[in-house]
Amino acid sequence: MAETELDQVSGKTTTGHQWDGIKELNTPLPRWWVLTFYATIIWAIGYWVVYPAWPLLWSNTTGLINYSSRADVGVELANLEKIRGDKMVALGAASLEDIEKDPALLALARARGKAAFGDNCAPCHGSGGAGAKGFPNLNDDDWLWGGSLEQIQQTIQFGARSGNAKAHEGAMLAFGKDGILKKDEIVTVANYVRSLSGLPTSQGYNAAAGAKLFADNCSTCHGENGKGNQDLGAPDLTDKIWLYGSDQATVIETITNGRSGVMPAWVGRLDPSTIKALAVYVHTLGGGK
């Protein structure tokens, strides 16, 4: 090893490095720092032994205490269920009507329902249930499949055209695409449908022809007066609410191509008390019957 040089001014040794005549003083890291550093390395070895650490070909070393963050999540979730415990049991046991009558159960159901709605329903129906074109607004009092508590619960459980055996079935036929009605007939019946809810009709529209076309083709599902049929999901055509839009072009489009929106079934994906809470939540948004 090279000879150590002593700096006269500071009384310290130099490292032997020199740049343009400037020498570097040897100022090592404090001993406590170095020892702490070594201690952390030793500590890390302990980690390898105790905790999962080294990747293997298909898995990893599990460590002495067999720790798993996934198992931790399971414990947390189980704890959550335990905390909710009695309250959620009470919610599961009570009938939908009783929940709405009991302020404490109602508050619980609305809170649970709101959370579940945000997680599962909001993508289509909007965070506040305002809906969108083709996705019903759940705040209003117009219901395709019925707005009573039981009907809402039924719809959430099994959905509409969801493929579930108990799902709501029934679709708006594609009268134009399938050649049932001609183009001018579709325009006439579209005018008639618009007139049912008091919307203006286009010039030269033959009301009698429209009524006949409606009676022949539409009244089976929508009823003679166009009041709809909730068993078939056929909307009331006389009210002010339009799922796809009320302008002439949209109505023509609907009659030409048909409509069959899908609501998934939630039974099996959400537990029964959560579905109950959701039914109460949707019912109390304001439009429940």
Added chain:
Amino acid sequence: MNKIVQIDPDQVEDVGPLYAARKKVYPQKVSGTFRRIKWGLMAFCLGVYYFLPFVRWNRGLGAPDQAVLIDLPNSRFYFFFIELWPQEVYYFTGLLILAAITLFLMNSVGGRIWCGYLCPQTVWTDLFYAVERLVEGDRRERMKKDASAHRWTLERISELVLKHSIWLLIAWWTGGAWVLYFTDAPTLVKELVTFQAPAIAYIWIAILTTTTYLLAGFMREQVCVYMCPWPRIQAALTDEWALNVTYRYDRGEKRMSVKKANDLRALGQHAGDCVDCYQCVAVCPVGIDIRNGPQLDCIQCGLCIDACDNVMKKINRPTRLIGYDNDINIQRRIEGKAPIYRIVRPRTIIYTAMIALVGGIMLYTLATRSLLDINVLHDRNPVAVKLSDGSIRNAYTVRFLNKRGFDRVVAIDIDGPQDAKLHVVGGDSITPDRPMIVLGRDGTTELRVLVTAPSDRNPEKSIPVKFRVTDIGLGEVASATDNFVAP
């Protein structure tokens, strides 16, 4: 022009380290007026701090019966007859403003009254010094023991163990009293001694035991000199009329022995009263010489006044060679004029007026504050809903606040769109025309409220809607305004 200077390392003068090490202070025992005042205030302050949590105050069934309680889990603050909610935190702002102005007023009247008599750092340090004196002896003995070469005798060690044990006991009691303000005190004491108390209680006691032990036992005057901002602030706030602990150098100088002074006085000449006995320095808890004039380190505890008075009595000279005074009076005495004291002056009048104003506003708002309140939050998605008959409905989340200690029945009304219908979800089955609900005691109730404007009266644009809640029994009314939005 730059000149290259060669510095010979041997010629560089060593000025020593820039750091001044602390000189340990050994305050001597003293008795007198200000010492008595300090004992009294210490007993009062510590008494209030240690025993206040045990004072009971009946608030009725279901409410805590502790007079002063900071109930964090339930977000309530109780002070005797006052109960504050988190949204009323501005009362604490008011208290802080009051505290600041009171500090300013004290300062403009009598200097650092806070520092010398009331500050926790002073009170606890004073107590710790008293313990130290009791166990180890007075100033001289303590200095001798610390300096002695053979100091690690069994006697000395047992003395130190005893001192630190008493200190730790006081510190532990200090931390213990602190946690009692946050939950029911008798219950917590029972839990603490049976080791059933929550971990957080022990942690806080440990933290405050440590801080008390370190700050009062070891840091002492360094907290005042180096850590505390108040000495700097008070130096900026003081004025020439403020009375501070002052060495009256007009009387004291020139310092000389009693005998020499008597000789000079016999000749009719001026002689200083200060006999240079250093008693004022010996008793000082921050280790300064007050005769050097007003200084940042001085906490103005008045103990040097007592020490000097005792000496003056012994040598038959008038007391208060050191006293509460100011430079103006010293100057006046030198000029042969009578001293004047001006406690009432614009500064003190303004501070007093400010205290009265802030205190008055706080009292007024406290006395007239509403114990019933209502908050309204409009639905955001959707803001308005069209119903099948064409009418428009807006939905609101309404939160009712009942700050009274009992349940009460309230009615809800609205002033908004003409002929609008009001519907409270889950709350209006008994009286559909005027919804009435029950508000639980000391809490909030959140309900969904629907307002529907009939189809022939749809507002063309947004109009304000006022929600009013009326206590049926007491007639108390609260209201909040939001908007009824047309789509």
